[in-house]
Amino acid sequence: MPKVSITRRERFSAAHKLWVNDWTEEKNLSTFGGCANPNWHGHNYELFVTVEGEVNPVTGFVVNLKDVSKILKTKVVNKLDHKNLNLDVDFLQNKMTTTEVLAVAIWEEIVSDINKLDCKLTSVKIKETENNFVEYKGA
Numbered sequence: 085m086p087k088v089s090i091t092r093r094e095r096f097s098a099a100h101k102l103w104v105n106d107w108t109e110e111k112n113l114s115t116f117g118g119c120a121n122p123n124w125h126g127h128n129y130e131l132f133v134t135v136e137g138e139v140n141p142v143t144g145f146v147v148n149l150k151d152v153s154k155i156l157k158t159k160v161v162n163k164l165d166h167k168n169l170n171l172d173v174d175f176l177q178n179k180m181t182t183t184e185v186l187a188v189a190i191w192e193e194i195v196s197d198i199n200k201l202d203c204k205l206t207s208v209k210i211k212e213t214e215n216n217f218v219e220y221k222g223a
Protein backbone atom coordinates (compact mmCIF):
# COMPACT_ATOMS: atom_id res chain seq x y z
CA MET A 85 0.00 0.00 0.00
CA PRO A 86 1.29 3.49 -0.77
CA LYS A 87 2.29 5.64 2.17
CA VAL A 88 0.84 9.14 2.20
CA SER A 89 1.56 12.15 4.42
CA ILE A 90 -1.21 14.41 5.62
CA THR A 91 -1.00 17.62 7.58
CA ARG A 92 -3.35 19.31 10.02
CA ARG A 93 -3.01 23.01 10.73
CA GLU A 94 -3.99 24.57 14.04
CA ARG A 95 -3.60 28.19 15.12
CA PHE A 96 -2.99 29.79 18.48
CA SER A 97 -2.09 33.22 19.79
CA ALA A 98 0.23 33.51 22.76
CA ALA A 99 2.56 35.84 24.63
CA HIS A 100 6.17 35.13 25.46
CA LYS A 101 9.53 36.66 26.25
CA LEU A 102 13.01 35.45 25.36
CA TRP A 103 15.41 36.30 28.16
CA VAL A 104 18.51 34.77 29.75
CA ASN A 105 18.67 35.79 33.42
CA ASP A 106 22.46 35.51 33.60
CA TRP A 107 22.89 38.02 30.79
CA THR A 108 22.82 41.81 30.89
CA GLU A 109 19.79 43.68 29.57
CA GLU A 110 21.92 44.91 26.63
CA LYS A 111 22.93 41.39 25.66
CA ASN A 112 19.35 40.12 25.92
CA LEU A 113 18.04 42.98 23.80
CA SER A 114 20.77 42.66 21.19
CA THR A 115 20.31 38.86 20.96
CA PHE A 116 16.52 38.54 21.09
CA GLY A 117 15.39 41.93 19.76
CA GLY A 118 11.64 42.52 20.10
CA CYS A 119 11.22 39.06 21.65
CA ALA A 120 13.05 40.37 24.76
CA ASN A 121 10.51 43.14 25.37
CA PRO A 122 10.32 43.36 29.20
CA ASN A 123 6.51 43.53 29.32
CA TRP A 124 5.91 40.59 26.97
CA HIS A 125 4.57 40.55 23.40
CA GLY A 126 2.59 38.11 21.32
CA HIS A 127 2.58 36.10 18.12
CA ASN A 128 -0.14 34.51 16.04
CA TYR A 129 1.36 31.06 15.67
CA GLU A 130 0.50 28.44 13.09
CA LEU A 131 1.17 24.80 13.90
CA PHE A 132 1.41 22.17 11.15
CA VAL A 133 1.43 18.54 12.27
CA THR A 134 2.21 15.93 9.62
CA VAL A 135 1.52 12.22 9.94
CA GLU A 136 2.28 9.39 7.53
CA GLY A 137 0.56 6.08 6.98
CA GLU A 138 -1.01 3.69 4.52
CA VAL A 139 -4.29 4.61 2.90
CA ASN A 140 -7.09 2.54 4.45
CA PRO A 141 -8.80 0.73 1.53
CA VAL A 142 -12.29 1.18 3.02
CA THR A 143 -12.21 4.81 4.20
CA GLY A 144 -9.62 6.10 1.74
CA PHE A 145 -8.04 7.91 4.70
CA VAL A 146 -4.60 7.54 6.22
CA VAL A 147 -6.22 8.62 9.46
CA ASN A 148 -9.29 10.61 10.34
CA LEU A 149 -7.98 14.16 10.73
CA LYS A 150 -10.73 14.80 13.28
CA ASP A 151 -8.86 12.41 15.61
CA VAL A 152 -5.57 14.24 15.00
CA SER A 153 -7.26 17.58 15.60
CA LYS A 154 -8.81 16.37 18.87
CA ILE A 155 -5.34 15.41 20.19
CA LEU A 156 -3.88 18.76 19.10
CA LYS A 157 -6.72 20.73 20.71
CA THR A 158 -6.52 18.86 24.01
CA LYS A 159 -2.76 18.51 24.34
CA VAL A 160 -1.56 21.72 22.70
CA VAL A 161 -3.97 24.43 21.53
CA ASN A 162 -6.12 24.59 24.68
CA LYS A 163 -2.94 24.90 26.76
CA LEU A 164 -1.29 27.59 24.60
CA ASP A 165 -4.00 29.73 23.05
CA HIS A 166 -4.30 33.15 24.74
CA LYS A 167 -1.71 32.11 27.30
CA ASN A 168 1.74 33.27 28.37
CA LEU A 169 4.14 30.58 27.13
CA ASN A 170 6.73 31.42 29.81
CA LEU A 171 4.32 31.25 32.75
CA ASP A 172 1.13 29.34 31.96
CA VAL A 173 2.13 26.14 30.19
CA ASP A 174 2.96 22.98 32.15
CA PHE A 175 5.17 21.44 29.46
CA LEU A 176 7.22 24.63 28.92
CA GLN A 177 8.20 25.28 32.53
CA ASN A 178 11.85 26.41 32.80
CA LYS A 179 12.34 26.31 29.03
CA MET A 180 13.25 29.02 26.55
CA THR A 181 10.09 29.78 24.59
CA THR A 182 11.72 29.90 21.17
CA THR A 183 9.92 28.31 18.26
CA GLU A 184 12.60 25.61 18.14
CA VAL A 185 12.01 24.62 21.77
CA LEU A 186 8.25 24.84 21.27
CA ALA A 187 8.37 22.45 18.29
CA VAL A 188 10.29 19.79 20.24
CA ALA A 189 8.05 20.20 23.31
CA ILE A 190 4.88 19.89 21.21
CA TRP A 191 6.26 16.77 19.50
CA GLU A 192 6.86 15.18 22.89
CA GLU A 193 3.37 16.11 24.09
CA ILE A 194 1.58 14.48 21.15
CA VAL A 195 3.79 11.68 19.78
CA SER A 196 2.44 8.81 21.87
CA ASP A 197 -1.24 9.70 21.26
CA ILE A 198 -0.71 10.31 17.54
CA ASN A 199 1.14 7.03 17.08
CA LYS A 200 -1.80 5.15 18.70
CA LEU A 201 -3.83 6.13 15.63
CA ASP A 202 -3.11 4.25 12.37
CA CYS A 203 -0.24 6.59 11.48
CA LYS A 204 3.15 7.85 12.51
CA LEU A 205 4.06 11.41 13.48
CA THR A 206 6.69 12.70 11.03
CA SER A 207 6.83 16.48 11.46
CA VAL A 208 5.88 19.33 13.75
CA LYS A 209 6.25 22.67 12.01
CA ILE A 210 5.59 26.06 13.58
CA LYS A 211 5.30 29.40 11.91
CA GLU A 212 5.95 32.26 14.33
CA THR A 213 5.95 35.11 11.83
CA GLU A 214 5.40 35.45 8.10
CA ASN A 215 9.08 34.78 7.49
CA ASN A 216 10.15 32.38 10.25
CA PHE A 217 9.38 28.65 10.26
CA VAL A 218 10.77 25.86 12.38
CA GLU A 219 10.39 22.14 11.72
CA TYR A 220 11.16 19.18 14.01
CA LYS A 221 11.18 15.65 12.64
CA GLY A 222 11.79 13.80 15.86
CA ALA A 223 15.50 13.09 15.61
Ligand code: NI
Nearest residue numbers: 100118119127
Ligand atom coordinates in the same frame (compact mmCIF):
# COMPACT_ATOMS: atom_id res chain seq x y z
NI1 NI B 1 8.59 36.81 20.10
